[in-house]
Amino acid sequence: MSLVKEKFLKLGAEYAPGQEVRQNTNEVKLRGEKIPGTPVDFSHGDVNAFEPIPGSLDNFIEGVHIGGEQAYTEYRGSKMIRENVAEKLSNFTGTTINADQNFIITPGTQGALFLAMGSTISRGDKVAIVVPDYFANRKLVEFFEGEVVPIQMEYFHTNTCAGLDLNQLEDAFKAGVKLFLFSNPNNPTGVIYSQEEITA
Numbered sequence: 001m002s003l004v005k006e007k008f009l010k011l012g013a014e015y016a017p018g019q020e021v022r023q024n025t026n027e028v029k030l031r032g033e034k035i036p037g038t039p040v041d042f043s044h045g046d047v048n049a050f051e052p053i054p055g056s057l058d059n060f061i062e063g064v065h066i067g068g069e070q071a072y073t074e075y076r077g078s079k080m081i082r083e084n085v086a087e088k089l090s091n092f093t094g095t096t097i098n099a100d101q102n103f104i105i106t107p108g109t110q111g112a113l114f115l116a117m118g119s120t121i122s123r124g125d126k127v128a129i130v131v132p133d134y135f136a137n138r139k140l141v142e143f144f145e146g147e148v149v150p151i152q153m154e155y156f157h158t159n160t161c162a163g164l165d166l167n168q169l170e171d172a173f174k175a176g177v178k179l180f181l182f183s184n185p186n187n188p189t190g191v192i193y194s195q196e197e198i199t200a
């Protein structure tokens with residue numbers, strides 16, 4: 001079997017994101033708390049909870065009248081967008097993000113993860129992944145032939161933090177882990193990491 005075929009077989013494409021949780025309920029434990037308010041389904045692409053941002057139609061029409069480019073944009077994404085978002089992100093994160101050097105626009109987060117992981121994972125590299133976490137993280141590590149090192153998150157019995165096993169994470173780094181992947185809020189549980197966990 002060709003290497004490419006092997007890789008794609010390993011990816012497993014039976015379920016769309018979100019459906020994995022629906023169809024494999026043993027894998028993810030649900031706390032089942034009653035939460036007030038209208039439920040929002042955060043499954044991939046299913047979020048339909050908000051009205052469009054006020055004025056967005058006017059902005060769109062204005063943009064059509066201004067006209068635009070029909071050609072490819074710069075590889076890193078339009079300079080105007082990069083500068084605008086880099087400034088906002090710099091303010092938000094408190095670090096300086098250079099629009100020309102530290103920034104690239106991608107068609108979605110998954111595209112960004114693919115590029116980031118493709119440029120950091122070599123065959124055999126150890127990559128720590130929170131369990132459970134975004135379904136594609138594991139698949140991407142396997143695609144780039146890294147070795148998955150699971151880090152348990154005991155979200156079930158805690159209310160003050162996400163429940164990440166920080167000792168296990170530290171041991172993993174001591175044992176040669178090169179990269180650590182986590183989503184915040186965590187997908188699929190919706191758990192948010194505490195300040196202490198993020199700092200640690």
Ligand SMILES: Cc1ncc(COP(=O)(O)O)c(C=O)c1O
Binds near residue numbers: 044107109110111187
């Ligand atoms: C943690 C996480 N990463 C990446 C993605 C994929 O994002 P996108 O649709 O922007 O590719 C999702 C989508 O739900 C997600 O929850």
